[in-house]
Amino acid sequence: MFKGNKLLMSFSYAIEGMTHALTTQRNMRIHFVVALGAMILSLVLDLSKLEIVLVFFSIIAVVAAELFNTAIEAVVDLATSDYHPLAKIAKDVAAAAVLLTAVHAVIVGFFVFFDKLFPLKLRDLDDTGEMAVYVAFIPLGMLVLLLISWRAYTRSKKQG
Numbered sequence: 001m002f003k004g005n006k007l008l009m010s011f012s013y014a015i016e017g018m019t020h021a022l023t024t025q026r027n028m029r030i031h032f033v034v035a036l037g038a039m040i041l042s043l044v045l046d047l048s049k050l051e052i053v054l055v056f057f058s059i060i061a062v063v064a065a066e067l068f069n070t071a072i073e074a075v076v077d078l079a080t081s082d083y084h085p086l087a088k089i090a091k092d093v094a095a096a097a098v099l100l101t102a103v104h105a106v107i108v109g110f111f112v113f114f115d116k117l118f119p120l121k122l123r124d125l126d127d128t129g130e131m132a133v134y135v136a137f138i139p140l141g142m143l144v145l146l147l148i149s150w151r152a153y154t155r156s157k158k159q160g
């Protein structure tokens with residue numbers, strides 16, 4: 001197989017994994033909704049370059065931790081359907097990692113958004129200066145979330 005094809009395939013498997021997690025994990029759906037909200041706020045509020053990076057990094061950390069959690073749950077369920085103390089440890093530790101990233105995201109959200117909301121400091125979207133390039137990443141991020149959500153939605157419809 002061509003190297004390019006292989007790369008494309010691994011990319012498609014990764015999207016498949018993300019779709020699976022979104023279809024089966026309620027928490028992942030909550031993360032996506034919160035992430036979309038945070039991106040909308042990042043677009044309309046007057047965030048700096050560093051603040052946008054912090055918000056995106058927090059979103060990615062939570063989603064990545066939830067993906068690892070889903071993978072660990074699948075491996076544990078594959079290994080045993082019986083109660084096992086090690087299975088409990090594996091699942092509980094993975095859940096703790098997600099919780100930690102979510103707490104981190106809440107702290108970042110508070111530090112970044114609070115003083116832009118009270119008092120309200122809106123972004124000047126007509127500003128075509130240096131910030132425009134960085135702000136363009138926000139709708140791109142929203143588009144990615146929406147595309148994966150649409151894929152998960154059509155997948156779950158198909159499965160009934």
Ligand SMILES: Nc1ncnc2c1ncn2[C@@H]1O[C@H](COP(=O)(O)OP(=O)(O)OP(=O)(O)O)[C@@H](O)[C@H]1O
Pocket residue numbers: 025026027073080081082083084085087088091092095
């Ligand atoms: N095979 C098992 N042996 C021992 N404890 C388990 C086992 N499977 C699950 N548990 C316990 O039950 C909890 C919930 O497990 P479950 O597989 O339902 O995951 P979950 O956290 O509810 O994830 P989700 O609802 O996102 O699939 C685990 O955190 C763990 O404490």
